[in-house]
Amino acid sequence: IFLDSGVDESKGRFNIISGSPLFTHTINKAELSHTPNLVKPSNIHESLNYEQQEIPSIFSDLPFTAGLIGYSSYEYGALNIIEAPQLMEESKLPLLYIGEYTWSYIHDKKQKRGYLTYSPRCPLDLRDKIENIISDTHEKNATYKHKQQTNKPNWQKTISYQRYSEAFEQIQSYIIAGDCYQVNLTQRFEADFDDPSLPLYFQLREKVDTPYSAFISFSDDQQLLSFSPEQFIGIKNKEINTKPIKGTAQNTNKAEAPQKLQESTKNQA
Template sequence: MGSSPFLEATAFPDHLELYWPNLSHRETIPLEKNHTLDFLNDCHNKYRVYQSPFPFSGGAVGFFSYDLKNELESLPDCTENDLNIPLWRFAWYDGIVVYSHVEQKYWLTSCGINEEGECSSKLAHSRLKQLELILQQVIQTPQTILETDSNLMTDSYSTIEPSVSKPQYLKDLERVIDYIYAGDIYQANLTQRFSMPWQGDVWNLYTQLHRQNPSPFAAFLPYPDFQILCSSPERFVRIQPSGQIETRPIKGTRPRGDSLIDDEIQADELLNSPKDRAELTMIIDLERNDLGRICQFGTVKVPDLIQLEKYPTVWHLASTITGQLIKDLKPSELIRAIFPGGSITGAPKIRALEIIEELELYRRGPYTGSIGYMGFDGAWDLNIVIRTIVMKDGIAYVNVGGGIVADSVPENEYDETLHKAKALFRVLKGRLDESQ
């Protein structure tokens, strides 16, 4: 948990919006096209602290939008930007509360770093006292769902509206398969968006989502202009201060069974599915190539080829790819080499991105981008933004999709997207009219 950032930065294609809370100063910086990441390079050099006692002791926390892809590659721009979500937004935190679920203990940490990148023990102690007061308030506040939040307590449901009709989505899936047989791609991740009106306490909604669908890479970003409620099971990239890098793509999905026997059948079917194993293997190869662009020669390995993973509503297949980074890489060089993640784009990545842009109606925004941190010590941990609700102007948006390969059956792929959205629809009290 972080509090009181000393710098906030929001990137749009042609400008940066900066805010220094402690100085009460705002600034807008015009940019040349495709240069927003230069600012992250500058901050990486300016705000550095070594030998952190925890995996994260402070640094930049925020998200990269999927639509950052247009800054990284020369791509068509066909989708509608109806939500106007930034390309990325990060805030630099020096005061961090660390909680160990194993030891059930809290630690407070601060580097005492200021806006100029200078550290002082006086500033560190001041921030620790502030964190202690905040932590006492959190501990003393009952962690219960507010009964006044009618959206969470009601038994009534609202209708969820799809961005495209089911027949049109099936046609789009067929179009992807046509591209595969034409030799353009091996795989593409096509998605659809759902929306519904929603009013209530967003933190309570996130708490319910986390209880019903606990995930290892969950995140809650309550910005004033929009909110991101993420229950992602997938890690995009983790970087250790030593330069060790890891990515962990997920592909292949089956719903959890209604009984123990049915659940085991679903898991066994997924683990032994030639289609799903091939789908994951394609992405493993793509991720190996991506890491090979930024890793020392011969260090890229696949320690876990294909593993079965269990989640509250679905089964998944996952793999782990690791490597040792080339020394002194800039953040922009890392991001340009690997973003967006291969599991939510396809292979080859650039052609898959072009086909996705052709067929999807709206910009994805945070969905299939990444949420996480870039620490003062060089440690990174970023997820893939899936199983996520984006709240903006009283509307809840949910995107879901899946990897399409040559032997995909469109009807089955459509059903898979609904399996993935099940926990999100349930917590939103939304129902899909499947006659649409």
């Protein structure tokens, strides 16, 4: 797991690395018929028999020390609220993935410091392995240099321009009818790719420098490379923050423009 705040230090402060989870909970599409009772996010601690742990005050300002890391797909969310939703069968990524990570290395770019933390639940042999890797890297003064990709992915659209255009017209009819006021219309691109995905992540990172990025490896042939400019929800000291980037508006450079945006019924909704 690499939770990445980007190359530009002004965009984000912390990078988080962890691995070798104590346990994982995964829901795959193929297992849906055998998983009648999906684990709902609101009940995750009870469902997984995971006890929250108190974090020492010295680490209270860090974004993470040890605990649950994972991801939830849009499809998993739909399964919780929609009867018989469509699933993207072509994708073999899990609908839901959660792991308990009992250690972390946190890099504070602002203070130029690193923090290595362990949960009391972290196995001793895993601690030794991590510290040996760090010591060995330090002694060799090693730096990571990713290999350049020999074959660039040849990305192909999965829907035609005609179908994409028709979707716009359909969305407009929904808005006019009052069924919704905003739709996030996306399309998928595919490419065959046989090279390791971690070097690809770091190459993309240089070109798409976003503060909420992640590399998650589920198995040897399943990785998630995520680059996001927005934070959906952040919670600290019982205060909730959201930093969405949605929609467009003309930049008129007029003084009343910010006020109009704030007074917009749609934005308030």
